[in-house]
Amino acid sequence: xxxxxxxxxxxxxxxxxxxxxxxxxxxxxxxxxxxxxxxxxxxxxxxxxxxxxxxxxxxxxxxxxxxxxxxxxxxxxxxxxxxxxxxxxxxxxxxxxxxxxxxxxxxxxxxxxxxxxxxxxxxxxxxxxxxxxxxxxxxxxxxxxxxxxxx
Amino acid sequence: xxxxxxxxxxxxxxxxxxxxxxxxxxxxxxxxxxxxxxxxxxxxxxxxxxxxxxxxxxxxxxxxxxxxxxxxxxxxxxxxxxxxxxxxxxxxxxxxxxxxxxxxxxxxxxxxxxxxxxxxxxxxxxxxxxxxxxxxxxxxxxxxxxxxxxx
Amino acid sequence: xxxxxxxxxxxxxxxxxxxxxxxxxxxxxxxxxxxxxxxxxxxxxxxxxxxxxxxxxxxxxxxxxxxxxxxxxxxxxxxxxxxxxxxxxxxxxxxxxxxxxxxxxxxxxxxxxxxxxxxxxxxxxxxxxxxxxxxxxxxxxxxxxxxxxxx
Amino acid sequence: xxxxxxxxxxxxxxxxxxxxxxxxxxxxxxxxxxxxxxxxxxxxxxxxxxxxxxxxxxxxxxxxxxxxxxxxxxxxxxxxxxxxxxxxxxxxxxxxxxxxxxxxxxxxxxxxxxxxxxxxxxxxxxxxxxxxxxxxxxxxxxxxxxxxxxx
Numbered sequence: 001x002x003x004x005x006x007x008x009x010x011x012x013x014x015x016x017x018x019x020x021x022x023x024x025x026x027x028x029x030x031x032x033x034x035x036x037x038x039x040x041x042x043x044x045x046x047x048x049x050x051x052x053x054x055x056x057x058x059x060x061x062x063x064x065x066x067x068x069x070x071x072x073x074x075x076x077x078x079x080x081x082x083x084x085x086x087x088x089x090x091x092x093x094x095x096x097x098x099x100x101x102x103x104x105x106x107x108x109x110x111x112x113x114x115x116x117x118x119x120x121x122x123x124x125x126x127x128x129x130x131x132x133x134x135x136x137x138x139x140x141x142x143x144x145x146x147x148x149x150x151x
Numbered sequence: 152x153x154x155x156x157x158x159x160x161x162x163x164x165x166x167x168x169x170x171x172x173x174x175x176x177x178x179x180x181x182x183x184x185x186x187x188x189x190x191x192x193x194x195x196x197x198x199x200x201x202x203x204x205x206x207x208x209x210x211x212x213x214x215x216x217x218x219x220x221x222x223x224x225x226x227x228x229x230x231x232x233x234x235x236x237x238x239x240x241x242x243x244x245x246x247x248x249x250x251x252x253x254x255x256x257x258x259x260x261x262x263x264x265x266x267x268x269x270x271x272x273x274x275x276x277x278x279x280x281x282x283x284x285x286x287x288x289x290x291x292x293x294x295x296x297x298x299x300x301x302x
Numbered sequence: 303x304x305x306x307x308x309x310x311x312x313x314x315x316x317x318x319x320x321x322x323x324x325x326x327x328x329x330x331x332x333x334x335x336x337x338x339x340x341x342x343x344x345x346x347x348x349x350x351x352x353x354x355x356x357x358x359x360x361x362x363x364x365x366x367x368x369x370x371x372x373x374x375x376x377x378x379x380x381x382x383x384x385x386x387x388x389x390x391x392x393x394x395x396x397x398x399x400x401x402x403x404x405x406x407x408x409x410x411x412x413x414x415x416x417x418x419x420x421x422x423x424x425x426x427x428x429x430x431x432x433x434x435x436x437x438x439x440x441x442x443x444x445x446x447x448x449x450x451x452x453x
Numbered sequence: 454x455x456x457x458x459x460x461x462x463x464x465x466x467x468x469x470x471x472x473x474x475x476x477x478x479x480x481x482x483x484x485x486x487x488x489x490x491x492x493x494x495x496x497x498x499x500x501x502x503x504x505x506x507x508x509x510x511x512x513x514x515x516x517x518x519x520x521x522x523x524x525x526x527x528x529x530x531x532x533x534x535x536x537x538x539x540x541x542x543x544x545x546x547x548x549x550x551x552x553x554x555x556x557x558x559x560x561x562x563x564x565x566x567x568x569x570x571x572x573x574x575x576x577x578x579x580x581x582x583x584x585x586x587x588x589x590x591x592x593x594x595x596x597x598x599x600x601x602x603x604x
Binding site for chain 1: 238
């Protein structure tokens with residue numbers, strides 16, 4: 001399923017534990033749906049808390065979960081004790097995020113000792129139908145010995 | 152103060168009215184601090200709702216208010232009845248957003264009939280001292296006859 | 303092979319004709335290796351003309367052919383008489399472009415009436431072995447009735 | 454003039470020496486017009502070698518000199534023996550690069566021990582009149598003990 005070897009057996013738990021500490025993610029009710037070595041999928045149900053004035057998911061929240069999905073995809077390949085920090089990310093919004101559920105799938109393109117590069121695809125589910133609404137390209141930096149730093 | 156001529160006298164009210172309709176902005180308690188033709192400044196106080204696991208502002212929220220500041224800077228130059236949509240944005244995080252207040256200042260670099268280009272600088276205020284934590288570059292598209300579409 | 307329907311039967315010739323008019327591409331000896339609806343592959347052999355001081359392909363030339371591959375992927379879906387213009391592109395360099403041949407493969411992610419979004423992967427071939435050295439994300443704008451505008 | 458302290462007295466010569474080793478820059482006749490600590494200005498005269506099919510400067514070459522201007526702005530703050538590598542750059546093209554001279558001005562926004570962030574503005578001079586045609590945002594990585602690595 002994944003081309004990458006995790007550096008720790010409990011990589012999934014490490015992702016879920018770190019994610020659980022993010023007040024913002026808890027707050028908007030985002031959840032980690034799937035973790036594989038170098039891959040992370042995040043789900044976010046629609047609510048007024050993540051809306052813009054048109055009733056769609058806010059563009060900022062689309063970027064937020066894309067950034068997080070890429071960040072945790074990279075974090076899943078880190079060693080115990082390491083953290084990861086977003087250096088930069090670039091989001092193209094390809095369609096309005098109009099639907100009941102937002103899904104971000106982050107994948108590691110280049111795992112690095114210092115820098116990692118990821119991409120993420122964000123889809124929106126409306127009336128059960130899933131379609132792409134954004135794509136992201138991101139750079140992350142490994143923080144040695146600080147597992148608390150993500151995103 | 153500004154190099155741009157607004158297309159409507161009530162451009163500031165138009166920005167504030169649209170901003171007020173964004174559930175997410177209301178929710179995280181972001182506010183429009185200043186509007187000029189081609190410029191918008193947004194403030195966001197720290198709270199658990201916008202935090203990551205390290206106690207800093209979440210990187211996604213830094214991108215969210217940068218995206219919004221750039222979007223409303225461009226919206227301030229639109230004609231009555233027009234809206235604007237984020238096509239893409241790119242954020243470089245230059246320092247952890249560690250502080251009590253986050254400020255995003257968006258400026259129009261290129262006002263366009265169809266596409267506008269903006270930049271935003273995000274600063275964080277800690278113990279009263281303000282420092283840059285991120286910069287953004289963004290493309291927006293004018294939506295003719297749909298004032299409800301922003302960001 | 304491709305999910306897209308071309309708007310003109312001679313889409314490949316249209317791409318090759320436009321490409322042939324680019325002084326810079328001719329000059330650095332880049333060539334169009336493959337065209338499909340929504341896809342374009344460009345090859346560039348190593349030469350001193352495209353080098354940086356370390357003897358690798360120059361980072362700027364990596365971006366140049368990525369930009370071109372994405373641009374022609376989008377152009378391949380345009381109607382006769384239309385042109386396309388790069389609005390913005392973002393390149394992540396994932397490895398030094400060290401080798402004898404540079405290959406850029408551009409793909410349309412979102413074909414649009416006004417705006418198109420593409421991605422490109424750039425690989426470098428060294429001693430016959432191909433590996434990824436950069437990825438790109440790009441926005442392009444359709445120019446109605448101006449087939450000469452590309453990139 | 455500059456807010457930054459150079460780490461070596463001969464920073465300008467270091468930039469010019471490294472730039473002189475880039476086959477591509479020599480080849481398209483680009484030159485370093487100005488160097489300050491954290492700043493670099495590059496000039497490129499129009500020629501068929503840098504053109505696209507419309508007779509403008511090729512979008513790729515606009516990105517190339519923007520990338521180089523930002524890279525050398527960062528390199529000007531490096532210590533003797535250090536090099537710098539482009540991690541990523543993002544270019545927004547705000548107008549066709551139609552003119553006789555292209556100018557890129559790179560500035561360091563965040564000088565870093567490991568990563569530096571720069572911005573560049575690219576202008577084009579037509580009939581003696583200079584106007585902005587592109588803006589860039591870039592991340593660079595310091596390569597300790599390898600002065601040959603730039604761009």
